[in-house]
Structure formats: structure tokens, C-alpha cells
Amino acid sequence: MDIKSDTDNTDDAPVSERVQELLGVGSRLFAEKGYEATSMRDIATAAGVSKALLYHHFASKDDIYARISFLATQDLNSYVEARIPENGTASEKVRAFMIGAATFFADHRESWIAASNAFWADPDRHRLERRLARRRQFEQSLRTLIEEGIESGEFNKVDPATAGRLILSGINWMHRWFHPGKGMTAEQIVDQYADIILGGLVSQK
Amino acid sequence: MDIKSDTDNTDDAPVSERVQELLGVGSRLFAEKGYEATSMRDIATAAGVSKALLYHHFASKDDIYARISFLATQDLNSYVEARIPENGTASEKVRAFMIGAATFFADHRESWIAASNAFWADPDRHRLERRLARRRQFEQSLRTLIEEGIESGEFNKVDPATAGRLILSGINWMHRWFHPGKGMTAEQIVDQYADIILGGLVSQK
Numbered sequence: 001m002d003i004k005s006d007t008d009n010t011d012d013a014p015v016s017e018r019v020q021e022l023l024g025v026g027s028r029l030f031a032e033k034g035y036e037a038t039s040m041r042d043i044a045t046a047a048g049v050s051k052a053l054l055y056h057h058f059a060s061k062d063d064i065y066a067r068i069s070f071l072a073t074q075d076l077n078s079y080v081e082a083r084i085p086e087n088g089t090a091s092e093k094v095r096a097f098m099i100g101a102a103t104f105f106a107d108h109r110e111s112w113i114a115a116s117n118a119f120w121a122d123p124d125r126h127r128l129e130r131r132l133a134r135r136r137q138f139e140q141s142l143r144t145l146i147e148e149g150i151e152s153g154e155f156n157k158v159d160p161a162t163a164g165r166l167i168l169s170g171i172n173w174m175h176r177w178f179h180p181g182k183g184m185t186a187e188q189i190v191d192q193y194a195d196i197i198l199g200g201l202v203s204q205k
Numbered sequence: 206m207d208i209k210s211d212t213d214n215t216d217d218a219p220v221s222e223r224v225q226e227l228l229g230v231g232s233r234l235f236a237e238k239g240y241e242a243t244s245m246r247d248i249a250t251a252a253g254v255s256k257a258l259l260y261h262h263f264a265s266k267d268d269i270y271a272r273i274s275f276l277a278t279q280d281l282n283s284y285v286e287a288r289i290p291e292n293g294t295a296s297e298k299v300r301a302f303m304i305g306a307a308t309f310f311a312d313h314r315e316s317w318i319a320a321s322n323a324f325w326a327d328p329d330r331h332r333l334e335r336r337l338a339r340r341r342q343f344e345q346s347l348r349t350l351i352e353e354g355i356e357s358g359e360f361n362k363v364d365p366a367t368a369g370r371l372i373l374s375g376i377n378w379m380h381r382w383f384h385p386g387k388g389m390t391a392e393q394i395v396d397q398y399a400d401i402i403l404g405g406l407v408s409q410k
Binding site for chain 2: 036146153158162163166168172174177184197198199
């Protein structure tokens with residue numbers, strides 16, 4: 001047995017089309033059936049490939065899961081970053097961050113659910129660390145926007161970490177109740193969240 | 206085989222001491238190992254009883270889980286209700302609701318995690334419906350507080366459902382990162398959340 005996995009690709013190398021297809025099938029099954037209830041055989045069958053071929057590309061089910069969620073985090077950071085207006089006010093930047101993150105999650109719902117459900121299950125300590133670093137980077141970039149708003153006097157003197165957590169809680173919790181195509185879009189929901197977070201419930205008149 | 210479970214107790218009957226003890230052990234194991242990885246044998250062993258005795262009280266692992274989360278929801282509603290100041294402003298009521306809910310969750314962390322992780326896994330449709338009704342009642346009581354604030358002019362004209370969702374997201378998401386005894390208390394965190402939700406990030410001066 002000399003099964004080679006693509007695990008080492010996760011840092012920088014581009015992902016082949018076949019691997020991407022298999023990751024897509026994995027995402028869908030993890031989201032539909034849950035991580036525990038999905039087997040390598042299920043993924044191979046749903047993708048129309050042999051188990052041997054699946055094992056050629058991935059060392060294990062966990063390997064597939066970890067790559068899905070890793071790619072999701074990586075893309076999330078650059079997606080959101082690209083949507084923040086460089087010369088906007090702190091309010092505009094925070095709102096853009098929120099809408100960017102929620103839109104990304106809505107468009108990548110399956111890997112998002114898979115990632116949320118089993119983030120900590122990764123047995124590869126090193127890989128988990130890299131994913132945690134990316135997540136921290138994501139959280140930190142929001143915190144920085146809030147800090148800038150406080151420093152300029154645009155925002156009240158709140159604890160930036162707590163404010164960032166509240167904002168991300170709203171976005172993260174959406175996977176428990178939000179269904180794309182039913183009711184408001186992710187963007188509309190988070191736009192209202194931003195109104196409340198930025199302006200507050202209490203009327204100022 | 207004529208195993209009788211206590212399932213029908215969940216509506217009103219008081220829960221015996223032994224059953225409560227077994228539910229406590231179940232909560233702890235579900236929280237520590239996850240629902241899937243916990244077996245009836247694990248629960249019996251940890252509680253120091255035979256599997257037969259465990260099955261005398263509960264039809265299945267799912268039965269145990271469902272009773273834990275059902276009791277948690279039931280108690281949550283009355284706990285929070287009792288803490289809302291009858292003659293307070295809408296802001297005071299919303300803040301009291303938030304602190305009540307977060308404090309309850311922090312004090313009942315194990316059943317809370319078990320409940321959050323597997324709420325939808327209940328195969329008993331009827332029981333799930335009853336739990337959903339209690340949850341809706343909980344969400345509705347927050348929404349009513351927000352509606353009252355809007356009607357009196359104290360709050361801005363937000364969508365009460367969306368505002369309620371944002372508030373509950375902040376509280377619900379705490380089980381993913383909050384550790385009692387480390388850093389701020391649940392009450393301190395949610396007090397800051399209330400400052401932001403009520404007053405907004407943007408400075409009004």
C-alpha cells in the first residue's frame with residue numbers, strides 16, 4: 001500500500017478539476033447527511049468513481065473534509081477583503097465586510113455547513129493550526145475595521161473583540177436557519193443586521 | 206421484551222431523582238464526546254448502572270438526548286420570563302431578556318451544547334413539535350418586547366423578527382467559544398452585546 005494523498009496541496013498549489021469535483025460531491029454529502037453518516041463509499045458512488053480512485057486523491061474521509069473547509073476559509077478571506085471600500089467610512093467598511101461574508105457563505109453553503117459542523121474534528125494538528133490561523137486573520141480584519149472606527153471617533157468606545165464577535169455570531173448562526181431562495185436574501189438580512197449594529201435599536205430623535 | 210420508557214413524562218410529571226442523575230450523566234457525555242460518539246453503554250458505565258436499568262428508564266439514546274433538551278427549553282422560558290422587569294423600558298426588558306438567556310445557558314452548558322448539536326435529530330415527530338413550540342414561544346417573547354419598543358417610539362422601526370434573530374444569534378453562538386470561568390462572565394459579555402444592539406456602534410455626539 002503506497003497511497004499518495006494530495007494533502008500537501010492545501011497550502012498553495014492549484015486544485016485539479018477532478019479533485020475539485022470530488023470535493024464538491026463530498027461537500028454536498030457532508031451537508032446533506034452529516035459528516036459521521038457519510039462514508040468514502042458514499043462519496044465514490046455519488047461521484048461515479050471507484051473507491052480506489054477516491055483513495056488515490058484523498059488519504060481519508062477526514063482529508064476530504066479538511067480540504068473542503070480549508071479552501072472555504074482561504075477563499076472567504078480574499079473574497080471579503082476585495083469588497084471593502086478602501087476610502088469608505090468605518091461604517092461602510094464594516095457593512096461591506098458583513099455583506100461580503102454573508103454572501104460568500106450563502107454561495108458556498110455546503111462547504112460552510114460541513115466546515116461549521118466538524119471544524120474541530122481534524123486529526124491533523126498541523127492542518128488544523130493553519131486553518132485556525134486563517135480564521136483568526138478573518139476575525140482580526142473585522143476587529144481592525146472596528147478599531148479604526150473607534151480611533152477616528154466615528155464609533156463608540158466598545159470592546160472591538162466583543163463587537164466583532166457579535167457581528168460574526170449573526171453571520172455564523174445563519175447556517176442554522178437561513179435557506180437561500182426563501183424569504184430575504186443573505187445580503188438583505190445582513191444589511192438589516194448592519195443597520196442595527198451600527199445605528200442601534202434605540203431611537204435617537 | 207417489554208421495555209417501558211419514561212418518555213411520556215416530558216410534558217408535566219416531575220422527574221425522579223434517578224432519572225435526573227442519568228440525564229446529567231448523559232448531558233455531560235454528549236457535551237464531551239458528541240452525540241454520535243456516545244453509546245448507551247458509555248452512559249450506563251459512567252453512571253455506574255447496568256445497561257438494563259438504563260433501558261428501563263429510557264427507550265434509546267435519542268430518548269435521553271430529547272429529554273435533556275426538552276427540559277432545558279422548558280426551564281429556559283420560565284427562567285427568562287421571571288427576570289424581565291414588568292415596568293421597565295423596552296431597552297431594560299430586552300437587556301434583561303438577553304442576560305437571563307445567556308446566564309441560563311452558561312449555567313446549563315452541557316444540556317445546552319447537547320441540545321444545540323442535535324436538536325433536529327429527534328426521530329419522534331410529536332416530541333420534536335412540542336420542543337419547537339417552546340422554542341417559538343421563547344423567540345416570540347423577545348420579538349414582542351421589540352415590537353413594544355417600536356410602538357412606543359423608543360426603538361427605531363426595525364423588523365422585529367430580524368432584530369430578534371440577531372440578538373439570539375449572539376447568545377446561541379456563545380456555545381462555540383465561551384468558556385465559563387475564563388475571561389468575562391456570560392452576563393458581562395451579553396451586557397456589552399446589549400450596549401451595541403441598543404445603542405449602536407456609531408457615535409451620536
